[in-house]
Amino acid sequence: MSELSVVPSSLARPERAPHSAPGAAAVAWMMLERDLKLAFRKASQLVQPLAFFAMVTTLFPLAITPELTRLRHIASGVLWAAALLSSLLALEFLFRDDAQDGTLEQYALSGRALTGLLAAKTAAHWLLTGLPLALMAPLAAVSLGVPAHALPGILASVTLGTVTMSLLGAVGAALTLGVRRAGALLSLLTLPLAIPVLIFGAHATQLAIRGEPYGASLTLLAALAVFGMTLAPLAAAAAVRINLE
Amino acid sequence: MTWTWFHRLASPPHLYRTAGRLTPWFAWPAALLILAGLIGGLWLAPPDYQQGDAYRIMYVHAPSAWLSLMVYTIMAVAGAIGLIWRMKAAHALAAAAAPIGASFTLATLVTGSLWGKPMWGTYWQWDPRLTSELLLFFLYLGYMGLRAAFEDLQRADRVSAVLAVVGVINVPIIHYSVVWWNSLHQGPSVMYLGRPTMPPSMLVPLLLMFLGFTLFFGAVVLVRLQGEVLNRERAARWVEEEVGA
Amino acid sequence: MSEATLKGENVHLWRGERHVLRGVAFTVSGGECLQLTGPNGAGKTSLLRTVCGMSYPEAGRISWRGADVREDLPSFHAEMAYLGHEPPLKLELTGRENLQYWVGVRRRFAAAELDAVLERVGGRRWADRPVRTLSAGQKRRVALAGLLLMAVPLWLLDEPTTNLDVEGQHLVGALIDEHLAAGGLAMAAVHHPLAVSERGLRRLELGGV
Numbered sequence: 001m002s003e004l005s006v007v008p009s010s011l012a013r014p015e016r017a018p019h020s021a022p023g024a025a026a027v028a029w030m031m032l033e034r035d036l037k038l039a040f041r042k043a044s045q046l047v048q049p050l051a052f053f054a055m056v057t058t059l060f061p062l063a064i065t066p067e068l069t070r071l072r073h074i075a076s077g078v079l080w081a082a083a084l085l086s087s088l089l090a091l092e093f094l095f096r097d098d099a100q101d102g103t104l105e106q107y108a109l110s111g112r113a114l115t116g117l118l119a120a121k122t123a124a125h126w127l128l129t130g131l132p133l134a135l136m137a138p139l140a141a142v143s144l145g146v147p148a149h150a151l152p153g154i155l156a157s158v159t160l161g162t163v164t165m166s167l168l169g170a171v172g173a174a175l176t177l178g179v180r181r182a183g184a185l186l187s188l189l190t191l192p193l194a195i196p197v198l199i200f201g202a203h204a205t206q207l208a209i210r211g212e213p214y215g216a217s218l219t220l221l222a223a224l225a226v227f228g229m230t231l232a233p234l235a236a237a238a239a240v241r242i243n244l245e
Numbered sequence: 246m247t248w249t250w251f252h253r254l255a256s257p258p259h260l261y262r263t264a265g266r267l268t269p270w271f272a273w274p275a276a277l278l279i280l281a282g283l284i285g286g287l288w289l290a291p292p293d294y295q296q297g298d299a300y301r302i303m304y305v306h307a308p309s310a311w312l313s314l315m316v317y318t319i320m321a322v323a324g325a326i327g328l329i330w331r332m333k334a335a336h337a338l339a340a341a342a343a344p345i346g347a348s349f350t351l352a353t354l355v356t357g358s359l360w361g362k363p364m365w366g367t368y369w370q371w372d373p374r375l376t377s378e379l380l381l382f383f384l385y386l387g388y389m390g391l392r393a394a395f396e397d398l399q400r401a402d403r404v405s406a407v408l409a410v411v412g413v414i415n416v417p418i419i420h421y422s423v424v425w426w427n428s429l430h431q432g433p434s435v436m437y438l439g440r441p442t443m444p445p446s447m448l449v450p451l452l453l454m455f456l457g458f459t460l461f462f463g464a465v466v467l468v469r470l471q472g473e474v475l476n477r478e479r480a481a482r483w484v485e486e487e488v489g490a
Numbered sequence: 491m492s493e494a495t496l497k498g499e500n501v502h503l504w505r506g507e508r509h510v511l512r513g514v515a516f517t518v519s520g521g522e523c524l525q526l527t528g529p530n531g532a533g534k535t536s537l538l539r540t541v542c543g544m545s546y547p548e549a550g551r552i553s554w555r556g557a558d559v560r561e562d563l564p565s566f567h568a569e570m571a572y573l574g575h576e577p578p579l580k581l582e583l584t585g586r587e588n589l590q591y592w593v594g595v596r597r598r599f600a601a602a603e604l605d606a607v608l609e610r611v612g613g614r615r616w617a618d619r620p621v622r623t624l625s626a627g628q629k630r631r632v633a634l635a636g637l638l639l640m641a642v643p644l645w646l647l648d649e650p651t652t653n654l655d656v657e658g659q660h661l662v663g664a665l666i667d668e669h670l671a672a673g674g675l676a677m678a679a680v681h682h683p684l685a686v687s688e689r690g691l692r693r694l695e696l697g698g699v
Contacts, residue, residue, distance in 0.1 A: 109570070238407050
């Protein structure tokens with residue numbers, strides 16, 4: 001005989017069983033904690049996008065010239081192209097695991113807003129991939145001959161840019177959830193949408209390198225990020241639901 | 246009450262027949278308008294004082310560009326209608342329109358490139374119009390690629406509809422950022438005739454071409470729509486009766 | 491009125507070009523378990539997913555407490571638990587952690603309650619090992635613990651006894667019996683009859699395509 005009152009005694013009564021459900025903030029925090037915990041238990045995965053970033057930035061000096069004074073001119077472009085491509089690589093493990101083992105489905109059926117849950121997952125993903133990338137960017141910049149005074153600007157712009165990349169990537173990953181080997185398709189879908197980030201971000205970086213004020217471009221990058229934060233989780237939730245049908 | 250025609254359109258056999266009946270009403274006027282526009286533009290209109298006869302490619306280039314954008318918008322609107330009201334006919338329209346829009350985008354790029362040679366001396370320049378069109382072309386390719394990645398037609402419809410809506414929201418942002426980027430870097434002059442106003446002898450054929458192209462799109466999309474409907478309904482009995490075994 | 495009743499009326503569902511569900515109808519009231527049987531491909535899983543609201547039927551409706559579930563899916567989901575073929579568990583987390591993150595977004599529960607459900611499914615001993623190290627049967631038991639922990643009136647189960655030994659199958663039957671005795675409802679797709687008492691059992695056979 002079970003002593004559990006796990007099945008609410010209020011079943012027979014007409015009113016809904018009054019569960020105490022956690023608030024939206026607690027739920028978001030729970031998702032964040034979960035994804036961070038999971039990522040650290042498979043930590044080798046986290047390193048890959050960063051290694052890729054380092055590798056790609058190394059390609060350019062090898063392919064073009066080792067002279068730092070000349071590399072400085074293409075540094076902003078190289079950094080941003082590498083950052084964008086590395087972000088794409090990192091999108092693999094945003095939703096895929098959860099979709100495959102059925103946990104994403106359980107979240108879609110939890111009665112909580114899927115938009116908020118996906119937003120929390122995207123935030124965790126950024127903390128795990130975008131932020132490290134942003135922290136590496138100044139290092140890569142130095143290797144491309146960028147002067148020290150430009151580094152804070154580079155850090156700031158790549159930080160904001162990776163936020164938007166994670167958000168756009170979430171939409172792309174949600175759309176291609178069921179597609180096998182979606183890598184190329186994901187890039188094709190996400191990169192055109194990422195062009196504004198690339199343009200404003202590279203410009204901010206370029207201004208920083210030249211020692212000119214870059215506040216306006218940073219503001220534009222921030223605006224893109226905010227715009228993404230409002231719309232991307234919605235689109236991603238819609239796409240996830242469609243793919244779970 | 247007034248919406249019954251709308252709901253009846255959703256019925257596949259009705260949609261098929263209506264599309265078939267409407268096609269000539271688009272096709273013939275389109276042919277006449279395009280013919281008139283071509284005669285007016287290629288022959289009757291005077292040469293431009295700056296570009297000579299080279300500008301005449303505008304009569305194909307400008308309408309193609311306009312349509313490449315209009316078709317994407319139609320795809321997004323049709324997708325949204327299909328998502329919200331679960332109308333399969335709307336999804337069929339989006340599917341039918343996509344390759345046509347992509348073709349118009351390609352035509353814009355090709356005519357733009359051909360126009361570029363006499364204007365700039367090169368077959369390609371990163372001017373804002375061409376760059377935006379190129380990105381739009383990638384958006385179309387992404388849409389069609391996403392559709393093709395799903396075996397389940399219903400899922401393909403709904404996922405690509407989400408993509409189209411996300412895309413159409415981003416198109417103005419992408420375009421603005423490209424224009425901004427171009428203005429920063431002393432880009433080549435925009436691909437229109439230098440003067441703000443065009444004489445009627447030049448303007449009228451252009452308007453005829455715009456209208457003709459739009460009707461041409463209408464005719465082609467109706468034909469493709471019939472094909473889409475047949476493909477989607479191929480197991481149904483009305484298809485056998487309509488088209489024969 | 492708003493009694494705990496699940497009803498399906500004239501449900502039609504297509505999967506691609508297959509007409510999987512053809513006018514399926516059923517009623518499940520409090521204290522009843524609807525056992526879904528049928529050959530592979532008959533639509534058992536499709537029906538469960540349609541009831542959940544994951545698949546959208548081309549015709550017909552599903553109602554819970556007298557109202558169409560589509561009108562307020564989140565509220566319906568809050569009263570419903572769905573277990574698919576595979577236990578929804580992250581391999582890198584322990585059983586206990588899985589339950590915390592899985593059920594924790596739905597409701598708050600005390601550690602004692604978590605311990606109690608693990609005890610009930612016989613999993614207290616290995617609840618703190620990564621799920622990766624558990625056998626298929628143990629994973630299924632963790633999933634059943636999650637089901638209990640959710641504390642909802644409606645259970646939708648897809649092959650709940652897969653990978654379970656005889657003792658495990660009896661456990662499932664006992665859990666369902668207890669659930670029904672408390673007034674809960676269940677709908678279960680099975681290949682073999684459930685070890686559930688006859689009194690609350692209803693049957694629905696879905697035809698093959």
